[in-house]
Amino acid sequence: MEKTTLVLRRFRVVFNAVRTHFQQVESQAGLGGAQIWALSVVRDRPGIGVSGLAAAMDIHQSTASNLVRAMLKRELIQAVKGLTDRRSIELSILPAGLEVLGRVSGPFEGVLPTALAQLPSETLERLEQDLRALIAVLHADETVEQTPLAHL
Secondary structure (H helix, E strand, C coil): CCHHHHHHHHHHHHHHHHHHHHHHHHHHHCCCHHHHHHHHHHHHCCCECHHHHHHHHCCCHHHHHHHHHHHHHCCCEEEEECCCCCCCEEEEECHHHHHHHHCCCCCCCCHHHHHHHCCCHHHHHHHHHHHHHHHHHHCCCHHHHHCCHHHC
16 A cells, blocks of 8 residues: 555544544533633633633634633633733633533543643654645645634
């Protein structure tokens, strides 16, 4: 079998694992994977703001704002004005949010980030270089690099 076919099959396995995980999360919690991850960050970092959430998830601030808006609407989190800076908001999880997270078997951030974190740094460096080369050949839009996988 040719190398191109073997590599393509490996990508299919990875994509299927990611898709299956997000489908399971959504069926368990009734929320998308990015919302579950955001909810877990708010739980683990009470008082975090929208920009802190964006940084923690490595997503664009407007994406984080959209996630926060959706979680506020479902009354999973609350937002209160900051004590020192009244322009900022501090997020905290509500009992309904804890209940949602209790229905989900992790990892909250997704299977791919969790798996990547388990790889040796040399492997990650090779992967990054090889994927950079593949992206260049694809002439891919790199502006999506801060979009959660669950949104792709």
